[in-house]
Amino acid sequence: MNQVPLQRCSYGPYSRAMIRICKEESFHQRQGYDIMMKLVKGTDAQKEMAQDALNRWWWPSLMMFGPSDADSVHSAQSMAWGIKQDSNDDLRQKFVDQTVPQADYLGLKVPDPDVKWNEAKGHYDFGEVDWNEFYEVLKGNGPCNAERMAARQNAWNDGKWFRDGLMAHARKREARKMAAE
Amino acid sequence: MTVDVKTDSALFELALRMGDNTLILGQQVSAWCGLAPILEEDIALANTALDLIGQTKLWLGFAGEIEGKGRGADDLAFLRDARAFRNVLLVEQPNGDFGQTLMRQYLFDAWHLPMLTALKTSTEKRVADIAEKSAKEAAYHLERSEDLIIRLGDGSDESHQRMQTALDALWPFAGELTEADETDNELAKRGLAPDLSGIKKQHESRMRSALKEATLEIPDAAIRKGGKQGMHSEGLGYILSDMQWLQRAYPGAKW
Amino acid sequence: MSNEWPLWEVFIRGQHGLSHRHVGSLHAPDAEMAINNARDVYTRRNEGVSIWVVQSKDISASAPGDKEPLYEPSNSKVYRHPTFFDIPDEVGHM
Numbered sequence: 001m002n003q004v005p006l007q008r009c010s011y012g013p014y015s016r017a018m019i020r021i022c023k024e025e026s027f028h029q030r031q032g033y034d035i036m037m038k039l040v041k042g043t044d045a046q047k048e049m050a051q052d053a054l055n056r057w058w059w060p061s062l063m064m065f066g067p068s069d070a071d072s073v074h075s076a077q078s079m080a081w082g083i084k085q086d087s088n089d090d091l092r093q094k095f096v097d098q099t100v101p102q103a104d105y106l107g108l109k110v111p112d113p114d115v116k117w118n119e120a121k122g123h124y125d126f127g128e129v130d131w132n133e134f135y136e137v138l139k140g141n142g143p144c145n146a147e148r149m150a151a152r153q154n155a156w157n158d159g160k161w162f163r164d165g166l167m168a169h170a171r172k173r174e175a176r177k178m179a180a181e
Numbered sequence: 182m183t184v185d186v187k188t189d190s191a192l193f194e195l196a197l198r199m200g201d202n203t204l205i206l207g208q209q210v211s212a213w214c215g216l217a218p219i220l221e222e223d224i225a226l227a228n229t230a231l232d233l234i235g236q237t238k239l240w241l242g243f244a245g246e247i248e249g250k251g252r253g254a255d256d257l258a259f260l261r262d263a264r265a266f267r268n269v270l271l272v273e274q275p276n277g278d279f280g281q282t283l284m285r286q287y288l289f290d291a292w293h294l295p296m297l298t299a300l301k302t303s304t305e306k307r308v309a310d311i312a313e314k315s316a317k318e319a320a321y322h323l324e325r326s327e328d329l330i331i332r333l334g335d336g337s338d339e340s341h342q343r344m345q346t347a348l349d350a351l352w353p354f355a356g357e358l359t360e361a362d363e364t365d366n367e368l369a370k371r372g373l374a375p376d377l378s379g380i381k382k383q384h385e386s387r388m389r390s391a392l393k394e395a396t397l398e399i400p401d402a403a404i405r406k407g408g409k410q411g412m413h414s415e416g417l418g419y420i421l422s423d424m425q426w427l428q429r430a431y432p433g434a435k436w
Numbered sequence: 437m438s439n440e441w442p443l444w445e446v447f448i449r450g451q452h453g454l455s456h457r458h459v460g461s462l463h464a465p466d467a468e469m470a471i472n473n474a475r476d477v478y479t480r481r482n483e484g485v486s487i488w489v490v491q492s493k494d495i496s497a498s499a500p501g502d503k504e505p506l507y508e509p510s511n512s513k514v515y516r517h518p519t520f521f522d523i524p525d526e527v528g529h530m
């Protein structure tokens with residue numbers, strides 16, 4: 001949802017990458033929904049898993065669109081430059097409008113008592129994101145932040161000998177080629 | 182000639198051996214996803230793991246049909262215990278460092294390609310079809326793993342040392358792939374699978390020439406075997422408990 | 437000498453393509469491995485395609501003509517110049 005309009009981003013490399021990424025993400029989105037359908041049609045334990053997963057990820061999903069337009073430091077400028085096509089709040093609204101009916105179809109309940117269709121606006125109303133939690137995550141205090149960073153850094157450090165070894169081989173090859181010429 | 186595949190125990194063993202090798206190796210290799218030394222290798226290795234799991238579906242699906250008891254590929258993968266697995270000990274060896282994972286992959290690929298190539302002429306059409314499809318993937322895996330072990334063996338001092346350590350640890354397990362037992366002999370006699378002594382020659386000559394180019398020394402060690410008959414190391418139990426946890430915890434659920 | 441793998445630009449001509457098209461970049465220790473990696477990263481091993489790789493640092497680029505300061509690239513790395521590559525056809529119908 002955020003990525004599709006970014007295919008028209010004014011920054012070329014970003015736009016080109018987004019075209020490739022969206023193809024894969026569309027697959028992922030469908031695959032994810034397919035898995036949810038299997039769960040809600042499955043055993044009681046599986047239905048419980050599906051609702052639990054929605055409860056756990058609903059709010060973080062809304063947070064992913066970024067701070068509200070009023071509080072977003074870079075939004076106005078990014079939109080003026082055409083780097084961003086839609087505001088954070090517009091995209092968040094679009095996400096809610098699209099996913100609440102998807103959850104209804106699955107027989108799952110979005111964990112927000114304020115979610116309600118607003119006929120006048122033609123959109124769903126929904127509750128306020130816990131922005132304290134959002135800013136804590138941004139600061140690196142998310143629930144798995146340290147573990148994730150450590151995993152990436154360990155992978156990079158553990159792989160140093162591999163990258164260096166292949167560079168060493170590439171240099172040997174180059175030297176042998178030069179010697180042969 | 183097409184044999185009556187139903188309840189053919191030798192053919193069932195062949196399908197299990199092929200499928201369990203790709204299943205256990207695929208499961209192990211997939212553990213690197215997100216943790217490889219560089220993104221490009223991460224993607225390549227994850228692709229290899231996916232190929233292997235895809236091949237597993239074909240082999241174990243076929244095994245289930247031969248058995249004729251209504252078990253499908255998922256049942257065979259997720260609901261058998263270690264003793265019923267027929268993979269060689271090589272593929273259940275730990276991932277270790279990236280060098281060990283690559284060396285294990287190479288020793289396997291160098292057998293897998295000639296084995297699948299020979300199975301393309303199996304007297305059983307289903308075997309020939311699966312081999313045909315898998316051989317293309319295996320050729321790519323071999324090209325890649327061989328290139329990497331040569332480069333790393335003949336790379337920096339550290340990469341050389343690590344690849345030598347990996348070879349020392351894994352070489353004893355390479356022989357089981359081409360060590361024929363009664364089942365292999367029966368399969369060869371019926372033309373269902375190749376005579377393993379021929380595969381052994383191809384496997385060894387390919388490995389020896391690549392390892393030489395990699396400046397690595399083949400250790401002098403006895404063959405370690407037993408996996409093909411279901412006699413596994415402790416490691417397989419841990420691999421299975423990880424892989425089979427969901428199906429064991431929620432029996433009967435469809436995913 | 438740096439042990440960081442150099443960056444390569446990847447160009448692919450599909451089976452029925454007329455010319456090579458820039459698809460992206462990747463890291464590799466040498467050209468041969470860059471081509472191997474490109475097969476996994478950008479073609480999903482699609483056979484019958486032709487792949488070119490060239491080190492990013494070896495590409496010379498014209499200066500972007502657009503005077504709009506907003507689009508002025510912040511450094512000299514050619515692969516960051518938005519005007520350097522064609523916009524893929526797919527953009528049109530998306």
